Amino acid sequence: MEKATGAPVIWWVRQDLRLGDNAALAAAAATGAPVLPVFVFDDASAGAWAPGGASRWWLHHSLVALADALRSRGLPLVLRRGDSRQLIPAIVEEVGAQAVFAGRMYEPWARERDKAVAAALAARGVRIEGARTALLFEPWDIRTRTGGSYGVYTPFSRACFNAAPPPQPKPAPARLIPPNHVPASDRLEAWRLLPSKPDWAGGLQTTWRPGEAGAAARLERFLREALPRYDTLRNRPDVPGTSGLSPYLHWGEISPSEVWHSALAAGAAHAVPTESFLKELIWREFSYHLLWHRPEMPHVPLKPIFSRFPWRNDPVALKAWQRGRTGYPIVDAGMRELWHTGWMHNRVRMITASFLIKHLLIPWQEGEAWFWDTLVDADLAANSASWQWVAGCGADAAPYFRIFNPVLQGEKFDPQGAYVRRWVPELARLPAALIHRPWEASPLVLAEAGVVLGRTYPLPIVEHAEARARALAALEAISAEK
Numbered sequence: 001m002e003k004a005t006g007a008p009v010i011w012w013v014r015q016d017l018r019l020g021d022n023a024a025l026a027a028a029a030a031t032g033a034p035v036l037p038v039f040v041f042d043d044a045s046a047g048a049w050a051p052g053g054a055s056r057w058w059l060h061h062s063l064v065a066l067a068d069a070l071r072s073r074g075l076p077l078v079l080r081r082g083d084s085r086q087l088i089p090a091i092v093e094e095v096g097a098q099a100v101f102a103g104r105m106y107e108p109w110a111r112e113r114d115k116a117v118a119a120a121l122a123a124r125g126v127r128i129e130g131a132r133t134a135l136l137f138e139p140w141d142i143r144t145r146t147g148g149s150y151g152v153y154t155p156f157s158r159a160c161f162n163a164a165p166p167p168q169p170k171p172a173p174a175r176l177i178p179p180n181h182v183p184a185s186d187r188l189e190a191w192r193l194l195p196s197k198p199d200w201a202g203g204l205q206t207t208w209r210p211g212e213a214g215a216a217a218r219l220e221r222f223l224r225e226a227l228p229r230y231d232t233l234r235n236r237p238d239v240p241g242t243s244g245l246s247p248y249l250h251w252g253e254i255s256p257s258e259v260w261h262s263a264l265a266a267g268a269a270h271a272v273p274t275e276s277f278l279k280e281l282i283w284r285e286f287s288y289h290l291l292w293h294r295p296e297m298p299h300v301p302l303k304p305i306f307s308r309f310p311w312r313n314d315p316v317a318l319k320a321w322q323r324g325r326t327g328y329p330i331v332d333a334g335m336r337e338l339w340h341t342g343w344m345h346n347r348v349r350m351i352t353a354s355f356l357i358k359h360l361l362i363p364w365q366e367g368e369a370w371f372w373d374t375l376v377d378a379d380l381a382a383n384s385a386s387w388q389w390v391a392g393c394g395a396d397a398a399p400y401f402r403i404f405n406p407v408l409q410g411e412k413f414d415p416q417g418a419y420v421r422r423w424v425p426e427l428a429r430l431p432a433a434l435i436h437r438p439w440e441a442s443p444l445v446l447a448e449a450g451v452v453l454g455r456t457y458p459l460p461i462v463e464h465a466e467a468r469a470r471a472l473a474a475l476e477a478i479s480a481e482k
């Protein structure tokens with residue numbers, strides 16, 4: 001191992017918990033100075049958007065994985081909890097750092113914080129260098145012909161495909177010099193990111209392996225098993241038809257460039273189409289583009305007319321939705337998958353979100369908050385853009401009047417009912433033809449399946465046709481108002 005000489009540089013680790021293809025770490029290493037990796041758990045700056053329960057679980061394990069990877073390269077990982085505005089300048093002073101390198105973040109709270117940190121460092125004559133570690137394209141680089149931002153996905157995606165391609169991923173730096181002086185670090189356990197009393201994370205534990213190695217394994221498996229049939233199966237929650245890379249991308253345990261180029265290479269090698277998968281990665285970029293240009297998106301409907309929407313306050317229905325007890329099997333299966341694994345299939349996210357907003361008339365922000373707390377991939381840009389999309393109030397949104405029928409959606413995308421059987425086991429013995437509409441089963445069929453509606457499984461908490469009419473009336477009311 002090389003000995004440290006001279007002032008170190010700090011790699012301020014944020015949502016880029018990886019060594020490979022990390023432009024911030026690479027820039028720090030390229031200075032030739034010793035590198036001190038520092039992670040600050042800055043839940044104070046994040047406020048309402050501090051990591052929720054499932055994200056905290058993920059973060060704990062991801063930091064363990066990163067610390068292990070750094071240790072094997074002879075480097076420490078310094079952990080601190082608190083306000084980065086004070087902590088980063090304080091560590092810079094303590095170690096006499098000459099510069100700070102950080103992957104860019106785009107959340108409104110992080111932008112504000114980063115400006116303050118940069119000003120505090122500038123006052124000390126220390127530079128902070130940002131690098132693109134989380135996105136394929138910077139949100140300000142993709143512009144309309146007149147130099148504006150995009151509000152609609154399709155032209156945005158076209159502009160991305162026409163832009164200079166994302167750079168090829170680079171391996172972890174070959175040479176990393178450890179610092180001489182390592183400031184005190186918090187103990188990760190002291191942050192209490194893991195749940196206890198009760199420990200509800202058993203399902204997360206068996207589903208996920210956070211960290212860079214887990215991300216690489218996921219990607220490899222996806223390219224081998226699911227990419228070849230992604231076009232046909234990506235909407236099917238009953239089969240593993242998508243990548244499951246969302247939490248790894250959110251936490252930066254894999255770079256989007258790595259995913260992009262690996263998919264292209266696998267597609268070319270096996271003559272498999274990749275466009276629809278790449279387009280999903282572009283949806284992620286679009287969400288960040290929107291958040292960058294419309295920082296109010298997590299709270300405020302982007303279509304102003306929706307701020308007058310007559311939402312209902314119904315804590316009982318909200319709870320039934322959260323716990324997967326609405327009486328609509330595909331909705332309940334999705335909400336229980338989320339609770340158990342910290343993840344839900346995209347098609348089912350759309351169905352469950354639509355049900356909350358349109359069948360129950362509960363504000364989309366309530367659903368956004370629940371997802372924020374329970375998703376391991378909870379991501380401010382993707383979550384808020386997607387909720388606004390489903391609610392019909394986003395920049396480019398599904399029209400509000402298009403109301404998913406949860407029975408037909410279930411029958412189309414879970415045709416044999418395998419997904420429902422897995423997550424709603426009390427319905428497992430119903431025949432496929434009735435599993436998405438148990439209330440239509442005869443008393444004999446219900447008895448044979450061991451189902452007592454209203455006892456072993458709830459009756460629907462709203463009737464579809466009535467709920468649909470009520471939602472359309474609400475829309476009409478805001479459209480008619482001047």
Ligand code: FAD
Binds near residue numbers: 244347377
């Ligand atoms: P794949 O199909 O394998 O797609 C590859 C990657 O593309 C994903 O990992 C993800 O990073 C990105 N992606 C795919 N679809 C979208 C999309 N519609 N919007 C933005 N990025 C996308 N995704 C999150 O990462 N975090 C969230 O908090 C989140 N909240 C959502 C809330 C609602 C109501 C809805 C409808 C969708 C939400 N999504 C969110 C988007 C999408 O459901 C997930 O990204 C996807 O299900 C992740 O599974 P995957 O990795 O197997 O996706």
